[in-house]
Each structure stands twice: as structure tokens, then as C-alpha cells.
Amino acid sequence: MAASTPIPPTIYLGTFVHSKSLSELEICDQGAIGVDSAGVIKFVERDVVRVEDVKAKHWEWKDAEVVRVEDGFFFPGFIDTHTHASQHANTGLFGKTTLLSWLSTYTFPMEASLESLTKALTIYTNFVSRTLSHGTTTCAYYGTIHRFSTNLLADICLERGQRALVGRVCMDTDLSPEYYRDTSVESAIEESAASIDYIRSIDPEGAIVRPIITPRFAPSCSASCLAALGALAQETAAHIQTHISENKPEIELVASLFPASTSYADVYDTAGLLTPRTILAHAVHLTPAEVQLVAARGAKISHCPASNTALTSGCAPVRDLLNAGIAVGLGTDVSGGFSPSILEECRQAIWVSRFVAMASSDAAKLSTEEALYLATRGGAAVVGLESKVGGFDVGMEFDAQMVRLGSVSEGGDQKGEFEAGPVDVFGFETTDEKVQKWVYSGDDRNTVAVWVRGRLVHRTGRYVK
Numbered sequence: 001m002a003a004s005t006p007i008p009p010t011i012y013l014g015t016f017v018h019s020k021s022l023s024e025l026e027i028c029d030q031g032a033i034g035v036d037s038a039g040v041i042k043f044v045e046r047d048v049v050r051v052e053d054v055k056a057k058h059w060e061w062k063d064a065e066v067v068r069v070e071d072g073f074f075f076p077g078f079i080d081t082h083t084h085a086s087q088h089a090n091t092g093l094f095g096k097t098t099l100l101s102w103l104s105t106y107t108f109p110m111e112a113s114l115e116s117l118t119k120a121l122t123i124y125t126n127f128v129s130r131t132l133s134h135g136t137t138t139c140a141y142y143g144t145i146h147r148f149s150t151n152l153l154a155d156i157c158l159e160r161g162q163r164a165l166v167g168r169v170c171m172d173t174d175l176s177p178e179y180y181r182d183t184s185v186e187s188a189i190e191e192s193a194a195s196i197d198y199i200r201s202i203d204p205e206g207a208i209v210r211p212i213i214t215p216r217f218a219p220s221c222s223a224s225c226l227a228a229l230g231a232l233a234q235e236t237a238a239h240i241q242t243h244i245s246e247n248k249p250e251i252e253l254v255a256s257l258f259p260a261s262t263s264y265a266d267v268y269d270t271a272g273l274l275t276p277r278t279i280l281a282h283a284v285h286l287t288p289a290e291v292q293l294v295a296a297r298g299a300k301i302s303h304c305p306a307s308n309t310a311l312t313s314g315c316a317p318v319r320d321l322l323n324a325g326i327a328v329g330l331g332t333d334v335s336g337g338f339s340p341s342i343l344e345e346c347r348q349a350i351w352v353s354r355f356v357a358m359a360s361s362d363a364a365k366l367s368t369e370e371a372l373y374l375a376t377r378g379g380a381a382v383v384g385l386e387s388k389v390g391g392f393d394v395g396m397e398f399d400a401q402m403v404r405l406g407s408v409s410e411g412g413d414q415k416g417e418f419e420a421g422p423v424d425v426f427g428f429e430t431t432d433e434k435v436q437k438w439v440y441s442g443d444d445r446n447t448v449a450v451w452v453r454g455r456l457v458h459r460t461g462r463y464v465k
């Protein structure tokens with residue numbers, strides 16, 4: 001369906017599941033969600049016996065389309081608060097490197113090659129399709145330093161209907177090779193400002209795509225570049241994304257590059273880059289004083305557990321960040337992370353929290369419910385969309401996925417074909433148990449349809465209305 005095709009008012013009927021709070025899911029087995037032609041949720045009914053009763057109550061919806069979910073549930077679309085579309089073709093390639101060697105071995109050469117618009121078109125189109133197929137309805141993307149291929153990424157997101165924050169990467173120091181860096185602070189700012197203008201020109205209201213100012217991380221930006229980006233953020237009111245405190249050698253490098261700063265977080269704060277619109281990826285090794293500073297500035301954190309394990313960066317203390325009142329979401333951080341799936345990231349967040357717990361206390365453990373909250377409402381707060389997406393509340397926009405699970409016939413065979421996916425449901429599970437099974441063993445085969453603002457943006461052969 002093209003972006004401009006009108007959406008018929010639709011009633012989504014059947015089980016829906018979403019977060020009520022950090023620790024609690026609402027599971028409604030007989031629900032009806034009314035979504036108007038602008039993609040806005042107009043009513044949510046619980047205890048629905050027949051669709052006719054819903055239509056009788058909301059008489060102006062008598063001609064609405066009905067989409068029913070069977071063998072599963074509607075769930076809010078996932079929010080990926082940090083990933084690199086430009087590294088997708090490197091997914092799975094990290095060997096035994098750690099952050100700084102990984103950047104020079106794998107990452108800079110791949111990103112540099114995306115100056116080619118033809119290559120960028122292929123990789124970006126593929127990645128946007130891939131993330132949508134995993135139920136990601138909003139994504140905060142790093143592009144590359146190339147303005148035109150970054151703009152192309154924004155075009156693709158808009159065309160495919162995926163909500164996105166799209167950032168042209170800035171880096172002007174000799175940490176990056178000569179063939180892949182900004183040649184001056186002035187050109188970094190000009191190119192970034194031009195990319196912001198372009199993205200705002202294709203979607204003036206920022207309904208689907210918005211720009212995001214993207215200093216790669218402190219070691220690859222000079223103090224004057226960081227300060228100029230802070231000023232640009234203030235001037236344009238754009239979001240900001242960067243990396244912070246991912247691994248220990250990186251932190252030592254920052255201390256040596258910015259001797260006047262009291263901490264890594266202070267480097268960004270001095271440059272005016274710690275704001276309520278800032279997304280900080282990783283935050284694995286923040287000191288208590290830095291946690292307080294990030295919280296005081298209202299900056300947000302993207303937790304990227306798969307990447308932190310792959311690059312042996314460390315285990316982020318998510319419970320401490322949450323207890324400090326910081327908004328936390330999940331990030332796939334491809335290709336430091338090895339998967340484009342936020343469902344995978346939920347599992348990884350849960351596993352990593354177990355490792356933190358083994359070294360501290362049980363309070364560090366994240367529950368399945370908490371991981372799903374970070375994947376949806378938590379992520380929405382990180383990207384500044386908490387009043388619009390992340391749950392099925394009246395007035396929110398309908399960003400959702402239809403999850404269908406496999407069912408097992410008597411005798412043990414899976415009903416239907418292989419596409420039913422890896423989750424075996426025997427028929428005696430509660431909906432809560434089905435959700436847990438999906439989190440631990442589901443994958444993109446279970447996400448059979450995806451909507452953004454009520455528009456169908458992805459479907460598989462198992463999607464039936």
C-alpha cells in the first residue's frame with residue numbers, strides 16, 4: 001500500500017497485549033481496538049463477545065473493516081532506539097575484536113563504501129524491510145557521513161512507512177581514517193544542517209521521519225565539532241544521538257582526549273549535547289555521578305545488550321539506570337549487535353541482567369514484562385514519542401504487529417507449515433504463557449503483519465484478516 005493510500009477505519013479484534021507499567025502487562029483476550037482513517041486509536045473495548053456489539057455501540061463504525069487475530073495477539077510495534085543501517089551488510093562480522101579494533105577493521109571501510117548511492121539503496125532498502133519484518137515500527141538510525149546516502153535512508157523510511165530518526169554521522173578527528181571523516185568542523189555542520197533541512201522538507205510535520213544530530217562518539221569528534229553540534233541542536237530543536245561509555249579503553253581514551261572534563265558525560269554536557277532529546281547508546285560503565293548528570297539533564301539511554309556482549313564491552317546496569325529515573329529503551333546496534341530483532345534484544349537484556357544479578361543482587365534481574373516495556377513504551381520515551389506510540393491507548397497512533405504462534409496437533413505434528421515458526425503451542429497455555437514463549441523462542445515468522453499509523457507496512461503469507 002503506498003504511503004498516500006487512504007486507510008479505511010478498522011476494528012482490530014481479538015487478543016491484545018501491551019504494557020500497563022514497567023512491570024505489568026495488560027492481557028485482554030476479547031478486545032476491540034478502533035482505528036480511524038488517520039491511524040489514531042479512537043476506542044478500546046474489553047470483554048467483546050461479538051463485533052456486532054462493538055459496531056452497535058460505536059454506530060459510526062458500522063462499515064469499518066475488521067481485522068481478526070487468531071492463534072496469537074496484537075502487540076505494539078517495537079522501537080529500536082539505536083542501530084546503524086550503514087553496518088547491516090556486516091551483521092555477524094566481528095570475530096574477537098573489541099570496540100576500537102572493530103571500528104577500524106570492519107566498520108569504517110563498510111560505512112565509507114556507502115558513498116555509493118547504488119550500494120546505499122540496496123543495503124538501506126534491505127535493512128528497512130528487515131527491521132519492519134521483525135515488528136520494528138520506529139527506528140533511530142545512524143547513516144554515514146555522506147549527506148546524500150543518509151537522505152536516501154530517510155526517503156526509504158518515508159516510502160516504506162517506518163517511523164524513523166535518521167542521522168548523518170559527524171566525525172572529524174584522526175580516529176577515523178582519512179578516507180572517511182569530515183574534513184572540517186564547518187563542513188560537518190553544513191552537511192548535517194543540509195541533511196536536517198532535507199529530512200524536514202520531505203516530512204515537514206515529522207509524522208514519519210525526523211532528523212537526528214549524530215556525533216559518532218567523543219573520540220571521533222573534536223571539542224569544537226561537539227560544541228558546534230550542540231549549538232546546531234539548540235538552533236534546530238533536533239534530537240541528538242551518540243555513544244557513551246561502551247568499553248573501558250574507550251573511556252580512558254576520552255579522558256586523555258578531554259583532560260579538562262571531569263567525565264565522559266561531562267564532555268557531552270560541556271558541548272550542550274546532554275538534553276531531554278538526547279539518546280545515549282550503551283552507558284555500560286557510567287559512574288554514579290554520571291548517572292546523576294544524565295538523569296538531571298533528562299537525557300535517555302539505549303540499552304544494547306547483544307552488541308555489548310558481542311564486542312565484550314560489558315553488562316550495563318539497567319536496574320540502576322531505571323532507579324535513577326532515566327528513560328531506557330532497547331537498541332539492536334547492528335552490526336555491533338548481530339540481529340535486527342528487538343525481540344532478540346529483549347532476550348539479551350534479560351540474560352545480561354542475570355549476569356549483573358550474579359555479580360550483585362537479584363534486584364538487577366529484568367522480567368519478561370520489563371523487557372517488553374523497554375521494547376515499547378520505554379523506547380517510545382527515548383525517542384520522544386511516548387504520547388503517540390508504544391501502547392494501545394485511546395488517542396495514540398496504531399503502531400502494531402500481529403503475532404501468530406504455531407499450534408501442535410494431537411500426535412505432535414505442527415499444524416500448518418514451517419512458516420508457523422518456532423513457538424509450539426499445545427492448547428493448554430494461558431495467554432500470559434504464550435507471551436512468555438514468544439519472547440524466549442519467537443522470531444520474525446511469528447510477526448505476520450505490521451502497521452504504522454494504521455497503515456499495513458509488512459505482511460507474510462500467514463496474515464489473514
Ligand SMILES: O=c1[nH]c(=O)c2nc[nH]c2[nH]1
Nearest residue numbers: 107216217243307333336
Ligand atoms: O557500537 C558502536 N558502534 C559504532 O558504530 C560506534 N562508533 C563509535 N562507537 C560505537 N559503538
Ligand SMILES: [Zn+2]
Nearest residue numbers: 084243281333
Ligand atoms: Zn552504535
